[in-house]
Structure formats: structure tokens, C-alpha cells
Amino acid sequence: MQWDDLRVFLAVARDESLSGAGRRLRIDPATVGRRIARLEEQIGTTLFAKSPQGYALTDAGERLLDHALRAEQAVLAASEEIAGQASRLSGQIRIGAPDGVANFLLPQVCAAIQDDNPELEIQIVALPRLFNLSRREADMAVTVSAPSAGRLLVQKITDYRLHLAASQDYLDRHGPIPSVAALRDHRMIGYIPDMIFDKELDYLNDLGGGRVPLASNSVVVQFHWLRQGGGVGIVHDFALPSAPDLRRILTDQLSLTRSFHLVRHADDARLERMNRFAALLSDGLRQEVARLEAALDKMSQASDA
Structure with a gap:
């Protein structure tokens, strides 16, 4: 089993469609379908249940997902170690967040981070629900409650x-x-x-x-x-x-x-790039909440005077 096959498998598992996986990988959806069919033939089992609603993991697919995620983390960690840590962040990072923090805090915080790291692509997924980090719906999530289950890194922001x-x-x-x-x-x-x-x-x-x-x-x-x-x-x-x-x-x-928490997959602790971004994001959110709340207090004092 080749890493490139697992990379295609992970994309379909995350997007639950060939077209979504194709966009993620920048390859034709038909090619994605052929790669999945070839992988299923190689290991002798069906990995996805196909329906008009999309591609859902079978039991075998769920078991392979855990191994594929660990392989992905190993590849990313090896790439960082061999290439050395660049002074600036690059690549794509996706943040999941409820729409309050996504609308009123993350835009200015992430724009400031991107100003200092122009090769970095930051995506904000604003949805009023919890995110499945194991399936990489997001690389990290801002939450109100601190989750207690799963292999997660959880840190309080503010x-x-x-x-x-x-x-x-x-x-x-x-x-x-x-x-x-x-x-x-x-x-x-x-x-x-x-x-x-x-x-x-x-x-x-x-x-x-x-x-x-x-x-x-x-x-x-x-x-x-x-x-x-x-x-x-x-x-x-x-x-x-x-x-x-x-x-x-x-x-x-x-x-x-209430409190904001930053939640990440436990395996990401080995990735210096993700650690650096998490620190920048946490510091930025903490400072922005403090700035806006102080501005509100000042406005309130002025209106009461």
C-alpha cells in the first residue's frame, strides 16, 4: 500500500465525494474514482458505501482511516524535519468555529497572521456545530466547551x-x-x-x-x-x-x-508548523477579546458620563 493511495483515500473520506476529493487534490474526479477502485482491489475489501448522498466509510474503511491518519502525520512530521523549520508559515490550515467567534474575532486575527506569513492559506469554517477533527473537517477548532473524549489536544484560550x-x-x-x-x-x-x-x-x-x-x-x-x-x-x-x-x-x-478553547488532534503535537500557528492563533484571540471588551467598557463609561 502506497502513501499516495492513502492520500487519495483520506481526501474521499473527508469530503465524502469524488468531486470534493478531486478539488482538494487538484486531480480529476474520475481519476480519484479509479484510484479508490484500485486500492479496494489491492486490499480485497470495499472501503466506501456509495449512494446518491455520497461516499460513506464502511467498517473496513473506518479501520483503515486510523492507519491512514497516522501515516499522514508521519509524512508531515518527516517533511518538516528534513526541510527544516522555515521562518514563515506556509501551506493551508483550516479552522472550525461557531459563527460568533468566526464573524467577530477570527477575521482580523487570521488576517494579521497571514500578513506576516504571506505563503499561508487560512480557511475559516463557520458552522454552529461540533467538528470532527479525526476526519479533518478542520485542522483545529475553537470551542466553548472543552471536549473530554477522543485523542485531542485541548488548551484554554481566554x-x-x-x-x-x-x-x-x-x-x-x-x-x-x-x-x-x-x-x-x-x-x-x-x-x-x-x-x-x-x-x-x-x-x-x-x-x-x-x-x-x-x-x-x-x-x-x-x-x-x-x-x-x-x-x-x-x-x-x-x-x-x-x-x-x-x-x-x-x-x-x-x-x-464563558471560555474559548483551542482543540487539535493529538498527533499534531509533533508538527512544529501546527504548534506555531496554534500559538499565534491563541495569542491573537486572547488579545482581540481583551481589546474589544476594553473598548466596550470605555464606550459605556463615556455614555454614562
């Missing part, structure tokens, strides 16, 4: 704050909100309850639950509802400097703190 907020227009139309209990008389904006993929995002539990007339699985949709005067909801403090029309409310009665 804490961040959240508060209730509403637009000035909404407050002008509906009047001041004197207490958390008074929220029952206001339209709440939040997550779709059965689509909350992380218990740490179930913010409205801190308010005693209740009905959510305007709900989305996307924090950015919620953010824009708030900006349009749709109601009251929980907002990341680091997002508020970009929306001067929103006002924090009841800050003395409700303040939430």
Missing part, C-alpha cells in the same frame, strides 16, 4: 463576557427594563432550543428558560435581529463595539462568562 442587550430603538419604543423578571414582558431573541449544540450556549437557562419568539441557530442572525429592534437577547461583549446602536442592559443583575 474567558469572555456576555450580557443582555437591545437596540436603543427597541428601548425607546418599549421603555426601560427594570429587572430580569421584567423580561417576561419583552420579546426574547435566542437559539432554537433543540439546535443548541453546546450546553454552554444555553444562555436563556440563566434567565429561567421561557419562550423564545425569535430564534436562530446562528448567533449572527440573532445579532442582526437585535440591531433591527426585534427584541432582547444575550450578546458577546466583544461583538458590541461593532454595533453602537445596541445597549447593554441589566449589567448589575446578569453577567455571563
Whole structure:
């Protein structure tokens, strides 16, 4: 079994299609199909169950996946060691993240990293769900809860704050909100309850639950509802400097703190390139959260003066 065959196998396993694997490898999908058929013939078993929905790993394919991932890590580690560590990062790195951090933090942090490493390609996958790092849906992921299962490297990046907020227009139309209990008389904006993929995002539990007339699985949709005067909801403090029309409310009665974690596959610890990028990303996110929260505090002090 050749590494080049395993490379094609990994691409199909990750993209679950010949066309996606072809784009990843920059080869024709028909060639990808022939390579997979040849590999299956060589080892005498079917690796993928083919259907109109795509290519799903069989039990044999799942067993081969573990070996292929280890082979990939060995090849990457050997390449780095032989070539030596360049002063600048290069290649492609894909980050998975929930859409709050993906929209309000990662763009500026990653742009700054890429400024210093022009040969580096950074991809941000913004999805409101957990990522499967074993299948390389992403090279690393920013999460709110720290996973406890799997062969993963988990490091805390930073804490961040959240508060209730509403637009000035909404407050002008509906009047001041004197207490958390008074929220029952206001339209709440939040997550779709059965689509909350992380218990740490179930913010409205801190308010005693209740009905959510305007709900989305996307924090950015919620953010824009708030900006349009749709109601009251929980907002990341680091997002508020970009929306001067929103006002924090009841800050003395409700303040939430959550944490960001960087999650990587354990085998990546041997890759200096990934270690360097992870350090840059963590430092950048930590500094950006601190900068934006400090800017918000300064804005709040100025408005209270």
C-alpha cells in the first residue's frame, strides 16, 4: 500500500465525494474514482458505501482511516524535519468555529497572521456545530466547551463576557427594563432550543428558560435581529463595539462568562508548523477579546458620563 493511495483515500473520506476529493487534490474526479477502485482491489475489501448522498466509510474503511491518519502525520512530521523549520508559515490550515467567534474575532486575527506569513492559506469554517477533527473537517477548532473524549489536544484560550442587550430603538419604543423578571414582558431573541449544540450556549437557562419568539441557530442572525429592534437577547461583549446602536442592559443583575478553547488532534503535537500557528492563533484571540471588551467598557463609561 502506497502513501499516495492513502492520500487519495483520506481526501474521499473527508469530503465524502469524488468531486470534493478531486478539488482538494487538484486531480480529476474520475481519476480519484479509479484510484479508490484500485486500492479496494489491492486490499480485497470495499472501503466506501456509495449512494446518491455520497461516499460513506464502511467498517473496513473506518479501520483503515486510523492507519491512514497516522501515516499522514508521519509524512508531515518527516517533511518538516528534513526541510527544516522555515521562518514563515506556509501551506493551508483550516479552522472550525461557531459563527460568533468566526464573524467577530477570527477575521482580523487570521488576517494579521497571514500578513506576516504571506505563503499561508487560512480557511475559516463557520458552522454552529461540533467538528470532527479525526476526519479533518478542520485542522483545529475553537470551542466553548472543552471536549473530554477522543485523542485531542485541548488548551484554554481566554474567558469572555456576555450580557443582555437591545437596540436603543427597541428601548425607546418599549421603555426601560427594570429587572430580569421584567423580561417576561419583552420579546426574547435566542437559539432554537433543540439546535443548541453546546450546553454552554444555553444562555436563556440563566434567565429561567421561557419562550423564545425569535430564534436562530446562528448567533449572527440573532445579532442582526437585535440591531433591527426585534427584541432582547444575550450578546458577546466583544461583538458590541461593532454595533453602537445596541445597549447593554441589566449589567448589575446578569453577567455571563464563558471560555474559548483551542482543540487539535493529538498527533499534531509533533508538527512544529501546527504548534506555531496554534500559538499565534491563541495569542491573537486572547488579545482581540481583551481589546474589544476594553473598548466596550470605555464606550459605556463615556455614555454614562
